[in-house]
Amino acid sequence: MNVAIRRLGFIGNYLPVLFGLGVVLMLFGGAMLIPLTVSLILNDAALLAYDEAFAITVISGTALWFVARSGSHELKVRDGYLLVTVVWMTVPAFAALPFMIYFPALSFTDAYFEAMAGLTTTGATVLTGLDQLPPSILIWRGLLQWIGGMGIIVLFVAILPMLGVGGRQLYKAETPGPIKELGLTPRIGATAKRLWLLYAGITLICILSYRLAGMSWLDAVVHSFTTMSLGGFSTHDESFAFFNSPLIESVAIVFMLISGMNFATHYLALLKRSAEPYRQDWEARWFLTTMIASSLGVAAFLWLSAVYPNFSTALRYAAFNVISIGTTTGYASTDYSLWPMFAPVLMLLLCATASSAGSTGGGIKMIRTQLLVLQSWREMVKLLHPNALVPVRIQGHVVPNQIVFAVLAFMSLYGASIIVLTMVLLASGLDFVTAFSAVVACITSTGPGLNQVGPATTYASLSDVQTWVLSVAMLLGRLEIFTVMVVFTPAFWRK
Numbered sequence: 001m002n003v004a005i006r007r008l009g010f011i012g013n014y015l016p017v018l019f020g021l022g023v024v025l026m027l028f029g030g031a032m033l034i035p036l037t038v039s040l041i042l043n044d045a046a047l048l049a050y051d052e053a054f055a056i057t058v059i060s061g062t063a064l065w066f067v068a069r070s071g072s073h074e075l076k077v078r079d080g081y082l083l084v085t086v087v088w089m090t091v092p093a094f095a096a097l098p099f100m101i102y103f104p105a106l107s108f109t110d111a112y113f114e115a116m117a118g119l120t121t122t123g124a125t126v127l128t129g130l131d132q133l134p135p136s137i138l139i140w141r142g143l144l145q146w147i148g149g150m151g152i153i154v155l156f157v158a159i160l161p162m163l164g165v166g167g168r169q170l171y172k173a174e175t176p177g178p179i180k181e182l183g184l185t186p187r188i189g190a191t192a193k194r195l196w197l198l199y200a201g202i203t204l205i206c207i208l209s210y211r212l213a214g215m216s217w218l219d220a221v222v223h224s225f226t227t228m229s230l231g232g233f234s235t236h237d238e239s240f241a242f243f244n245s246p247l248i249e250s251v252a253i254v255f256m257l258i259s260g261m262n263f264a265t266h267y268l269a270l271l272k273r274s275a276e277p278y279r280q281d282w283e284a285r286w287f288l289t290t291m292i293a294s295s296l297g298v299a300a301f302l303w304l305s306a307v308y309p310n311f312s313t314a315l316r317y318a319a320f321n322v323i324s325i326g327t328t329t330g331y332a333s334t335d336y337s338l339w340p341m342f343a344p345v346l347m348l349l350l351c352a353t354a355s356s357a358g359s360t361g362g363g364i365k366m367i368r369t370q371l372l373v374l375q376s377w378r379e380m381v382k383l384l385h386p387n388a389l390v391p392v393r394i395q396g397h398v399v400p401n402q403i404v405f406a407v408l409a410f411m412s413l414y415g416a417s418i419i420v421l422t423m424v425l426l427a428s429g430l431d432f433v434t435a436f437s438a439v440v441a442c443i444t445s446t447g448p449g450l451n452q453v454g455p456a457t458t459y460a461s462l463s464d465v466q467t468w469v470l471s472v473a474m475l476l477g478r479l480e481i482f483t484v485m486v487v488f489t490p491a492f493w494r495k
Contacts, residue, residue, distance in 0.1 A: 149229025362445025
């Protein structure tokens with residue numbers, strides 16, 4: 001069989017990609033055993049949704065693995081980009097199976113959208129009646145976001161090298177941030193393992209914190225998954241408004257801020273048992289400063305606008321919702337779309353710019369925002385002093401021009417993607433506020449937008465075309481534009 005495939009030429013060239021996809025699907029199918037076990041223990045109504053989905057996913061992965069098993073498993077750079085894109089387009093289809101089996105009336109389009117929103121940690125949803133759903137379905141939604149938070153590929157590069165599939169190409173293609181070559185260890189597999197252990201450890205602390213703050217064990221587990229991933233899926237239709245607890249909101253704020261910073265910084269701080277890595281991380285300082293200043297500013301604005309009777313109440317709601325949206329989590333403790341328009345628009349701006357590279361957040365990342373500001377300043381200085389050498393520096397280090405130019409290209413493409421996708425939604429019949437906010441919320445992995453897709457509603461009212469457009473937006477945002485678009489260029493497919 002493998003000889004026949006190689007004779008086809010084209011397919012034979014991509015045996016490493018097929019092999020890698022097969023391994024990912026087999027391992028992903030294993031993740032379905034978690035909600036399956038929960039369903040067995042609790043005897044909830046979704047039991048059949050997982051055994052069928054598990055069988056389909058594992059059999060599909062095994063078939064791909066079997067077909068490509070005797071080929072070369074070494075991934076080239078081009079293979080890495082293709083595998084990452086194919087994985088993120090394919091896995092949501094299998095992740096959608098439990099939803100489709102449990103909800104017979106749910107279309108494939110909506111099920112795929114829900115799964116994509118989970119794995120990309122976007123948090124946009126088409127489901128209602130969350131309070132009545134079986135616990136295993138809620139666990140599955142939260143688990144999808146937890147897996148996607150650090151990245152499916154980063155998880156599997158800790159395992160794939162043992163199976164003969166190289167990891168560095170995958171890590172470079174999937175990991176967010178403009179400087180991807182900065183590793184914690186020379187071996188990328190060891191780096192991924194350590195980051196995942198840290199991620200899991202903080203998640204456990206988050207679970208215990210939520211439980212002590214008053215959540216049930218189910219709520220604590222699911223919300224810890226979706227807090228650490230900055231995903232935003234909840235177990236209740238009202239999201240955090242259901243709890244109406246300042247203590248629970250405070251726990252969420254702390255862990256959202258932790259997850260909004262570079263996990264490499266957390267790792268180094270733990271390794272050195274010192275806060276010095278945080279002081280040295282300029283991006284983390286700007287991130288925290290932006291979050292705190294924005295929360296105080298929005299609180300003062302809401303108080304002065306008489307939305308809330310006193311500053312303390314305004315601060316409570318402003319801090320939670322600003323940090324939730326600014327970190328691209330997407331929880332809501334109130335319908336902030338009813339606030340004066342300045343506040344929700346500012347929050348949309350924050351979700352596009354505030355999170356750190358190496359965090360589980362989406363958007364263009366704070367370091368790119370900093371580089372854009374520094375480059376703009378350099379251009380203004382050169383207008384006054386054309387012959388001056390004005391390097392761009394971050395933390396005392398000169399940033400190479402090729403990185404600055406790459407960031408400018410990324411920002412241009414990011415903005416163009418938002419414009420094009422918004423225009424497509426406008427052509428489909430959506431109003432401007434809904435279309436624009438939905439695209440921004442999906443491409444930045446935030447979730448709730450404004451108007452028709454606001455925090456008090458879902459995406460269920462959108463047409464199939466509109467839903468697929470936003471699924472594309474989630475994919476582009478999660479893989480940071482270039483990884484996906486490069487696969488669709490003619491040059492990519494030339495030998």
